[in-house]
Amino acid sequence: xxxxxxxxxxxxxxxxxxxxxxxxxxxxxxxxxxxxxxxxxxxxxxxxxxxxxxxxxxxxxxxxxxxxxxxxxxxxxxxxxxxxxxxxxxxxxxxxxxxxxxxxxxxxxxxxxxxxxxxxxxxxxxxxxxxxxxxxxxxxxxxxxxxxxxxxxxxxxxxxxxxxxxxxxxxxxxxxxxxxxxxxxxxxxxxxxxxxxxxxxxxxxxxxxxxxxxxxxxxxxxxxxxxxxxxxxxxxxxxxxxxxxxxxxxxxxxxxxxxxxxxxxxxxxxxxxxxxxxxxxxxxxxxxxxxxxxxxxxxxxxxxxxxxxxxxxxxxxxxxxxxxxxxxxxxxxxxxxxxxxxxxxxxxxxxxxxxxxxxxxxxxxxxxxxxxxxxxxxxxxxxxxxxxxxxxxxxxxxxxxxxxxxxxxxxxxxxxxxxxxxxxxxxxxxxxxxxxxxxxxxxxxxxxx
Numbered sequence: 011x012x013x014x015x016x017x018x019x020x021x022x023x024x025x026x027x028x029x030x031x032x033x034x035x036x037x038x039x040x041x042x043x044x045x046x047x048x049x050x051x052x053x054x055x056x057x058x059x060x061x062x063x064x065x066x067x068x069x070x071x072x073x074x075x076x077x078x079x080x081x082x083x084x085x086x087x088x089x090x091x092x093x094x095x096x097x098x099x100x101x102x103x104x105x106x107x108x109x110x111x112x113x114x115x116x117x118x119x120x121x122x123x124x125x126x127x128x129x130x131x132x133x134x135x136x137x138x139x140x141x142x143x144x145x146x147x148x149x150x151x152x153x154x155x156x157x158x159x160x161x162x163x164x165x166x167x168x169x170x171x172x173x174x175x176x177x178x179x180x181x182x183x184x185x186x187x188x189x190x191x192x193x194x195x196x197x198x199x200x201x202x203x204x205x206x207x208x209x210x211x212x213x214x215x216x217x218x219x220x221x222x223x224x225x226x227x228x229x230x231x232x233x234x235x236x237x238x239x240x241x242x243x244x245x246x247x248x249x250x251x252x253x254x255x256x257x258x259x260x261x262x263x264x265x266x267x268x269x270x271x272x273x274x275x276x277x278x279x280x281x282x283x284x285x286x287x288x289x290x291x292x293x294x295x296x297x298x299x300x301x302x303x304x305x306x307x308x309x310x311x312x313x314x315x316x317x318x319x320x321x322x323x324x325x326x327x328x329x330x331x332x333x334x335x336x337x338x339x340x341x342x343x344x345x346x347x348x349x350x351x352x353x354x355x356x357x358x359x360x361x362x363x364x365x366x367x368x369x370x371x372x373x374x375x376x377x378x379x380x381x382x383x384x385x386x387x388x389x390x391x392x393x394x395x396x397x398x399x400x401x402x403x404x405x406x407x408x409x410x411x412x413x414x415x416x417x418x419x420x421x422x423x424x425x426x427x428x429x430x431x432x433x434x435x436x437x438x439x440x441x442x443x444x445x446x447x448x449x450x451x452x453x454x455x456x457x458x459x
Contacts, residue, residue: 016379020213027220028199034192035175040182054115055089056134057096062108078102082130084116096128105130113137157205164201171197172269180265186258190265191227194272195220202276210379211287215279218372219272222279226271226364230264233356239263243349263353271361278316278365279372282309286376291389302377309369317362324354 061083080102085095096116108114113134119127150158176193180186198219206212241247241259250257286305290296296304325332328351335345345351 016382017210017213020210020217020375020379023217023220024199024213027195027216031192031195031199034188035196038179038184038189038192039175040178040184053089054117054131055092055128056087057084057114057116057128058087059083059108059110059112059114060085060095062110064102080105080108082108084114084128084130086116086128089118091126098128098130100129161201161205164204167200167204168197171200176265176269180257180262181254183254183256186261186265187268190268194223194268198223198272198276202280206280210383211283211376212280214286214376214379215276215283215372218283218368218375219275219279221371222275222364222368223268223272225367226275226360227264227268229360229363230267230356233360234260234264237352237356239349239353239356243353267357267360270357271364274316274320274361274365275368278312279368281312282369282372283376285309286373286380287389290377290380290383294383294385296381298377298381301381302373305373305377306370309373313366313369316365320361320365321358324358328354 059082061081063081065079065081078101080100082098083095084098086092098116114130115132115134116128117131119129147162150162152158154161171193175196176189179189179193199216202212202216202219206215239260241261241263242251247259247262250262251259282305285308286301289305290301331350335351346355
């Protein structure tokens with residue numbers, strides 16, 4: 011069948027990508043790191059604040075300090091002094107606002123006479139983070155159910171690839187660009203098939219994502235070179251350069267661009283492929299050109315929203331820097347010309363171009379596979395035929411089977427009617443745009459069908 015050949019061809023492309031990814035991971039896989047001979051850093055111990063007092067002081071006009079002092083009574087919950095209380099006195103200006111009951115991390119410091127003092131190194135945030143992650147997991151499982159469970163497994167595998175392969179390989183001296191490319195393709199193939207199943211819809215999304223990602227990489231390489239991005243702009247880059255000898259900072263910028271772009275691309279491509287197959291399920295007689303045009307209506311809306319999402323994501327990550335720049339007398343064009351902002355502009359625009367390319371590419375691939383399905387092929391959007399007792403005949407008409415008419419089933423009839431109304435509204439939207447159906451009943455007939 012044409013559909014089978016098309017899907018096999020796309021699976022062949024994915025197979026080539028998978029083999030190349032496995033070879034790349036084997037070649038780039040870092041050797042186990044040798045344990046450092048340096049002594050470990052002093053341990054931190056969890057403590058809870060029992061008393062907090064701020065003592066007012068006099069302002070220091072020379073140093074610019076306020077002179078206030080904070081006195082903390084902290085009970086140690088672990089460590090050699092667990093169960094005891096220690097007093098910490100420090101300048102209030104160097105600390106955030108403390109409250110009684112706060113859990114903090116205390117760092118031990120040895121004094122010259124052999125005694126040990128403590129100072130507050132940080133807040134204890136792990137319980138709050140654990141609660142947040144637990145709420146997230148429960149929400150995904152409650153709404154997504156088995157689909158959500160598979161997406162969580164995909165998320166865990168993505169984290170595993172980044173932590174066990176991407177970061178160690180970069181630390182071992184491998185090219186950050188190659189590591190990010192191989193790691194991103196591995197994440198894409200594994201997580202998309204795991205979350206959405208091995209089917210023509212997911213395969214079309216993977217191939218569309220791969221082509222768009224390749225375009226994104228080419229644009230990133232070209233404009234990082236053309237804009238003379240060095241990778242030295244941020245303070246973190248300087249620290250990494252000293253921590254990892256010989257690291258390619260420009261490659262690190264490109265690696266970050268690749269990973270960030272993939273996070274948006276796979277969402278867009280899966281949504282577009284799903285839209286194409288859902289639309290084709292409502293009318294199996296749609297030709298390729300019509301199916302592509304109607305799915306692109308949704309694609310254009312997706313582009314408009316996600317491009318703005320990309321900008322807001324990068325702006326949010328750099329908000330502190332933008333506020334700092336806004337307080338100075340430096341002209342706007344000079345700020346834009348600075349590398350620290352130029353990097354974010356390149357990431358945003360290149361990522362957006364890859365996104366724009368991904369929508370028509372994936373839509374075309376998915377439409378090609380969809381129109382070549384046999385009329386009785388099961389629905390990929392729902393995993394089965396359209397509702398219980400509904401099927402499509404070879405001409406695409408919706409028919410009611412004998413199972414529906416055998417005996418009184420008012421609830422099932424109501425549900426079937428509601429599904430038809432939803433299909434009609436969906437078709438009107440895809441033909442005419444967001445204003446479709448205004449002034450007519452929600453369940454009005456679709457005259458073109």
